[in-house]
Amino acid sequence: MPLQYFKLQNGNKIPAISIFGTGTQWFKTDESQFNSELTNQISKVLEIPGVVHLDAAEIYRTYPELGAALKNSTKPRDEIWITDKFSRIHDDPIQALDYSLSKLGVEYVDLYLLHSPFTPKPNADGSHTYDLVKTWKQLEELVRAGKTRNIGVSNFGVEDLEKILEIAEIRPQVNQIEYNAFLQNQTPGIYDFAQKHQILLEAYSPLSPLSVEDKSGEFFQYVQSLASKYSTDSGIILLRWVYQRGVLPVTTSSKFERVQQSNDKIWEIELTEEEVNKISKLGEEHETVRKYWKPFYDQYN
Numbered sequence: 001m002p003l004q005y006f007k008l009q010n011g012n013k014i015p016a017i018s019i020f021g022t023g024t025q026w027f028k029t030d031e032s033q034f035n036s037e038l039t040n041q042i043s044k045v046l047e048i049p050g051v052v053h054l055d056a057a058e059i060y061r062t063y064p065e066l067g068a069a070l071k072n073s074t075k076p077r078d079e080i081w082i083t084d085k086f087s088r089i090h091d092d093p094i095q096a097l098d099y100s101l102s103k104l105g106v107e108y109v110d111l112y113l114l115h116s117p118f119t120p121k122p123n124a125d126g127s128h129t130y131d132l133v134k135t136w137k138q139l140e141e142l143v144r145a146g147k148t149r150n151i152g153v154s155n156f157g158v159e160d161l162e163k164i165l166e167i168a169e170i171r172p173q174v175n176q177i178e179y180n181a182f183l184q185n186q187t188p189g190i191y192d193f194a195q196k197h198q199i200l201l202e203a204y205s206p207l208s209p210l211s212v213e214d215k216s217g218e219f220f221q222y223v224q225s226l227a228s229k230y231s232t233d234s235g236i237i238l239l240r241w242v243y244q245r246g247v248l249p250v251t252t253s254s255k256f257e258r259v260q261q262s263n264d265k266i267w268e269i270e271l272t273e274e275e276v277n278k279i280s281k282l283g284e285e286h287e288t289v290r291k292y293w294k295p296f297y298d299q300y301n
């Protein structure tokens, strides 16, 4: 089966898996330290036929590598979905997106997100908050200027989203959150809230369960049995479970074969409803696995 899409609330279509994130293992603290291995990997990803979905952010400091790969690629711009995020390295999203567009050498991104409702670096008074409403208005300006096709948020809880929905003239289409079988609500009620308001959830770190050391429990035996049934590996089963929960998986790999496999194999299998529900149930019974934004969200484990 070919690549699938989710339909956003505004009618636009988004490729239903982001096969290459440039954060996590590719994250850098210094933009000027060029990682040619990353550029090579993105270049190979851009050779995969059809639309490919890439994930970027200001704070990953990987625009130079992504820009170099895009420059060398012959793939038409409309076959590349670029998600980017404002992480508050620049003061506001207008400056930040102008910077990333110039580094990436493109005229627009497909989706621009507020990376989190917090400032990673504390304000002078020690707080981590900032003016979300003012910032959202700037994102809307970026849509009107044609610099991004869609806008959204990341790591937002229900209350933060409510603030945005109240004032939005252009609605958030996406909330990219940490989501895996062992963390089905990054913050209380976020899954149901997003469904109700037609905000597409994206799952970053969807494969976190595989990083657990003790894999002797029923969850792992069950996922492994499904991998055998569908002639694949546990990673693909977990990505497919995310997709069948109506959530868009955002994954990455240093191994090109895995990127290729995530892009193809996930569309060749279909879990039954019973299998999806059983993964959800066994996952919920397992201890929470949360890797990011822990100082803010560990309280919800």
Ligand SMILES: NC(=O)C1=CN([C@@H]2O[C@H](COP(=O)(O)OP(=O)(O)OC[C@H]3O[C@@H](n4cnc5c(N)ncnc54)[C@H](OP(=O)(O)O)[C@@H]3O)[C@@H](O)[C@H]2O)C=CC1
Pocket: 020, 021, 022, 023, 024, 025, 055, 056, 115, 154, 155, 176, 177, 204, 205, 206, 207, 208, 210, 233, 234, 235, 236, 250, 251, 252, 253, 254, 255, 258, 292
């Ligand atoms: N908005 C936010 O705050 C955040 C966004 N993100 C975004 O999400 C992206 C993905 O996050 P990440 O946590 O890396 O995602 P995953 O949960 O998909 O983890 C990727 C890891 O899993 C391994 N892997 C990949 N495929 C398989 C497979 N089939 N079987 C077993 N292991 C596999 C890879 O290792 P190997 O290299 O050895 O294949 C890699 O180390 C980031 O790059 C970033 O773009 C991430 C964190 C926070």
